[in-house]
Amino acid sequence: MGETANNSGLRLKTGLAEMLKGGVIMDVTTARQAAIAEEAGAVAVMALERIPAQIRAEGGVARMAAPGKIREIMAAVSIPVMAKCRIGHFAEAQVLQELGVDYVDESEVLTPADASHHVDKHAFTVPFVCGARDLGEALRRVAEGAALIRTKGEAGTGDIVHAVFHLRTIVRDIRALGVLDEAELFARAKELQAPHELVRSVARSGRLPVPNFCAGGIATPADAALVMQLGAEAVFVGSGIFMANSTDFAPEEDAIRRAQAIVAATAHAEDPKAVLEASAEAASAMKGIGASALAGAQLLQTRGI
Amino acid sequence: MPVRHIPQPVVGVLALQGDFEAHRHRLAALGAVVRLVKMPDQFREIDGLVIPGGESTNFLRLLGGQGMAALRACVRARPVFGTCAGAILLAAEVENPAQPALGAIDIRIRRNAYGRQIDSFIGQGRIDDQACEMVFIRAPRIVRVGPRVEIVAALDAQPVAVRQGTAMAATFHPELSDDPRLHEMFLGIVARNFAAARDLSAIDRGAQHPRTA
Numbered sequence: 247m248g249e250t251a252n253n254s255g256l257r258l259k260t261g262l263a264e265m266l267k268g269g270v271i272m273d274v275t276t277a278r279q280a281a282i283a284e285e286a287g288a289v290a291v292m293a294l295e296r297i298p299a300q301i302r303a304e305g306g307v308a309r310m311a312a313p314g315k316i317r318e319i320m321a322a323v324s325i326p327v328m329a330k331c332r333i334g335h336f337a338e339a340q341v342l343q344e345l346g347v348d349y350v351d352e353s354e355v356l357t358p359a360d361a362s363h364h365v366d367k368h369a370f371t372v373p374f375v376c377g378a379r380d381l382g383e384a385l386r387r388v389a390e391g392a393a394l395i396r397t398k399g400e401a402g403t404g405d406i407v408h409a410v411f412h413l414r415t416i417v418r419d420i421r422a423l424g425v426l427d428e429a430e431l432f433a434r435a436k437e438l439q440a441p442h443e444l445v446r447s448v449a450r451s452g453r454l455p456v457p458n459f460c461a462g463g464i465a466t467p468a469d470a471a472l473v474m475q476l477g478a479e480a481v482f483v484g485s486g487i488f489m490a491n492s493t494d495f496a497p498e499e500d501a502i503r504r505a506q507a508i509v510a511a512t513a514h515a516e517d518p519k520a521v522l523e524a525s526a527e528a529a530s531a532m533k534g535i536g537a538s539a540l541a542g543a544q545l546l547q548t549r550g551i
Numbered sequence: 552m553p554v555r556h557i558p559q560p561v562v563g564v565l566a567l568q569g570d571f572e573a574h575r576h577r578l579a580a581l582g583a584v585v586r587l588v589k590m591p592d593q594f595r596e597i598d599g600l601v602i603p604g605g606e607s608t609n610f611l612r613l614l615g616g617q618g619m620a621a622l623r624a625c626v627r628a629r630p631v632f633g634t635c636a637g638a639i640l641l642a643a644e645v646e647n648p649a650q651p652a653l654g655a656i657d658i659r660i661r662r663n664a665y666g667r668q669i670d671s672f673i674g675q676g677r678i679d680d681q682a683c684e685m686v687f688i689r690a691p692r693i694v695r696v697g698p699r700v701e702i703v704a705a706l707d708a709q710p711v712a713v714r715q716g717t718a719m720a721a722t723f724h725p726e727l728s729d730d731p732r733l734h735e736m737f738l739g740i741v742a743r744n745f746a747a748a749r750d751l752s753a754i755d756r757g758a759q760h761p762r763t764a
Contacts, residue, residue, distance in 0.1 A: 264573060286612065373668065
């Protein structure tokens with residue numbers, strides 16, 4: 247009984263992620279931004295107090311958004327609403343579930359609440375998405391109950407280099423499992439620090455057990471087309487739509503055009519003509535921060551591995 | 552002697568966004584020739600269309616006015632099967648909130664009618680009085696059924712799959728369950744429609760392909 251209930255729960259959780267495939271999930275901080283995102287064709291919005299570029303610039307402790315803010319955003323749109331909790335902060339996750347958000351992102355963008363444990367996501371009805379940089383990390387999160395994986399990239403930079411590295415690493419790690427025999431899979435599971443059963447299932451199917459999206463530094467339509475062609479099944483865009491730079495919001499008309507353009511480029515990623523049209527339409531992009539200029543302690547991706 | 556080529560209908564799956572891969576797998580497993588379609592000009596190259604689950608607001612934005620006009624022409628001339636967001640697109644009227652639709656089936660449909668994701672569920676419904684597992688994800692509900700609409704499946708005596716002419720819609724996701732009956736039913740409609748169109752065009756002018764009609 248327990249196993250069956252759990253299995254149907256996971257099917258519903260990954261089922262919603264299936265519906266988001268090929269789409270763009272946009273970070274928003276107000277009901278107005280959420281409405282713009284929906285109108286532009288976002289498949290979901292991520293409700294936040296501050297956008298990652300602002301968190302990076304302003305510092306301080308980044309926590310779950312205020313419930314009032316999330317409620318406002320939920321009331322403004324008909325598409326799914328996600329919200330972030332701190333890594334390991336299961337009480338924030340409980341609050342978000344109680345609030346009725348459609349997905350919880352246990353996110354390295356917020357300040358971690360637990361230095362060694364993630365949330366036991368099996369204990370929740372609401373589905374979770376978690377970030378990962380390689381296959382081992384992705385499968386550890388799946389073992390904990392994540393129903394959707396996204397690359398970590400380096401949030402709030404507008405620099406795609408880390409997301410590309412993480413996506414390529416995950417895809418290559420998966421491909422490499424295909425040539426291993428049964429004995430080698432045990433050794434590989436040990437190296438990946440992931441459950442053998444999950445490693446074996448990935449070796450057999452050639453894919454993650456849950457959908458695999460891309461996040462962290464996507465700022466232009468061509469960025470979205472790049473990661474979709476590298477194997478991402480959908481994209482999260484954080485700072486790239488509503489920010490002009492690390493501290494200022496972009497003019498609303500710019501944000502609308504960028505949002506529509508990134509949606510079009512994601513849907514038509516393999517059609518350069520369509521990506522060209524979208525790129526011309528977007529006209530501007532956030533200034534961004536070169537991720538190579540960041541010192542180790544400034545990286546968000548090394549949180550909760 | 553050359554082998555005579557037997558034409559087979561091509562089933563398109565609208566692949567702008569959503570779980571179009573799940574539909575493609577199911578249709579291919581049932582032996583159909585499947586093509587993913589995104590652009591309006593591709594709608595003329597198929598003999599039936601599946602509109603998958605996803606976000607209907609995204610479909611509307613990506614299709615735009617021109618795409619919707621092409622899609623409307625497509626679903627008038629060819630069999631179509633929409634699930635969840637696809638069913639919303641095929642309805643005559645949409646509520647919560649109101650939005651444009653194709654009017655291929657005379658139903659009124661309410662978006663997110665069961666609640667949010669935590670209210671998503673797997674239920675046991677009936678197709679032809681036989682049990683059927685049904686996956687509902689932030690699902691819509693059919694709130695009005697027109698007189699010419701046939702109820703194909705029900706859950707708790709409420710319609711969850713309907714048919715009018717060659718158009719079918721389900722508010723749940725048969726592509727996410729093992730039960731292939733609704734896809735089989737749709738492929739049956741596509742095959743009969745394709746054969747009938749070929750017969751007609753054969754009478755008309757011999758060589759003309761039905762898709763050009």
